[in-house]
Amino acid sequence: MEPDLHARLAAEIAARRDSLIALTQDLIRIPTLNPPGRHYREICDYLSDRLSAQGYVTALVRAEGSPGDSDAWPRWNMVARRDGARPGECVHFNSHHDVVEVGHGWTRDPFGGELDGDRIYGRGACDMKGGLAASIIAAEAFVAVCPDFAGAIEISATADEESGGYGGVAYLAEQGWFDPDRVQHVLIPEPLHKDRICLGHRGVWWAEVETKGRIAHGSMPFLGDSAIRHMGAVLEEIERKLYPLLATKRTAMPVVPEGARQSTLNINSIHGGEAEAEPGFTGLPAPCVADRCRIVIDRRFLIEEDLPAVKAEVTGLLDGLKAERPGFDYSLRDLFEVRPVMTAADAPVVRSTAAAIERVLGRVAEHVVSPGTYDQKHIDRIGRMKNCIAYGPGLLHLAHQPDEWVGVQDMADSALVMALVLADLLG
Numbered sequence: 001m002e003p004d005l006h007a008r009l010a011a012e013i014a015a016r017r018d019s020l021i022a023l024t025q026d027l028i029r030i031p032t033l034n035p036p037g038r039h040y041r042e043i044c045d046y047l048s049d050r051l052s053a054q055g056y057v058t059a060l061v062r063a064e065g066s067p068g069d070s071d072a073w074p075r076w077n078m079v080a081r082r083d084g085a086r087p088g089e090c091v092h093f094n095s096h097h098d099v100v101e102v103g104h105g106w107t108r109d110p111f112g113g114e115l116d117g118d119r120i121y122g123r124g125a126c127d128m129k130g131g132l133a134a135s136i137i138a139a140e141a142f143v144a145v146c147p148d149f150a151g152a153i154e155i156s157a158t159a160d161e162e163s164g165g166y167g168g169v170a171y172l173a174e175q176g177w178f179d180p181d182r183v184q185h186v187l188i189p190e191p192l193h194k195d196r197i198c199l200g201h202r203g204v205w206w207a208e209v210e211t212k213g214r215i216a217h218g219s220m221p222f223l224g225d226s227a228i229r230h231m232g233a234v235l236e237e238i239e240r241k242l243y244p245l246l247a248t249k250r251t252a253m254p255v256v257p258e259g260a261r262q263s264t265l266n267i268n269s270i271h272g273g274e275a276e277a278e279p280g281f282t283g284l285p286a287p288c289v290a291d292r293c294r295i296v297i298d299r300r301f302l303i304e305e306d307l308p309a310v311k312a313e314v315t316g317l318l319d320g321l322k323a324e325r326p327g328f329d330y331s332l333r334d335l336f337e338v339r340p341v342m343t344a345a346d347a348p349v350v351r352s353t354a355a356a357i358e359r360v361l362g363r364v365a366e367h368v369v370s371p372g373t374y375d376q377k378h379i380d381r382i383g384r385m386k387n388c389i390a391y392g393p394g395l396l397h398l399a400h401q402p403d404e405w406v407g408v409q410d411m412a413d414s415a416l417v418m419a420l421v422l423a424d425l426l427g
């Protein structure tokens, strides 16, 4: 890389500071709430207009038939591509444009995009409209400095990441948008912070376990069979056997926070017996033995584990109870599963981003893995694209919180890192 390239890119980013702020504010002011999926078309049109004016060829893609897609709430995605002057590789920045519900506790307008000092406030500020804005400004600065670049830049804004990504990246990947012959490097500007490279995430298995019982009058429980007592036995086995086992399963994945550097299990919900009373109902419950009890488990697993073995731990425990506990019967229903992914630390996009972080921030980039999943799962599994990371401005712990904000300087620093990555890979 020529020595003054860094300085020229830095000057172009600095000259666009107001534009970076205004772009972030504009994006926050389009309230793309998911669910149900509001204003998706509006944000895609906004981005498509901005990028086509800069020479990008843009496509609006509706994920027809995907979960949640309807004429009332269509799942719109936007992909923009700008080809360089010479053949080369394609660097793709993928951001989700949806945001989660506002929730309570705000002291700022969640869709005001208010600038206060170095911070821009609003739902989606850090997760992840700030990252999307940073990637657009990075590409602008890079093209200004290197108009004759090789290869291509792509910028996408996709739907539904917050609800699994099926109307967004998964759909695009199925349609071939992330095939390795058209895209060679992917950066997802999720708010992992400007000095960290996220290589991937742990795996997920959600399942519903139901225990069976037999209804009877609550005054003569011996005439029935309580599904809740059976579930109690299941929970006891989980406490006694499964949690200690999971605590021994440590991973070499650099998961942050540290507590997630092992297998974990959460019991998301438990329901059994008579349904809870409607709000406003003032009567008493009826006395019945519960004939059904259900829990939903959320197991996060490691790259060192395989999913059939993870499932077998739970079914083994349930089958054990079935063998020894009179009347015990259960069913298990798979709800959702995601394989763990981890891009190699020596993959080209990782090396390039690490070098750029060191140049911009003067410190060694930290390599991390996310405890939960994000759209990289679809790019990896459906798109078969292994050279993919998450890298972007913002603090992860602010995501989905009241008074969410993103720092302007953090966005500017990340944009410079992204511009240097473009210069390195496409220069």
Ligand SMILES: [Zn+2]
Pocket: 096, 127, 128, 161, 190, 191
């Ligand atoms: Zn996000």
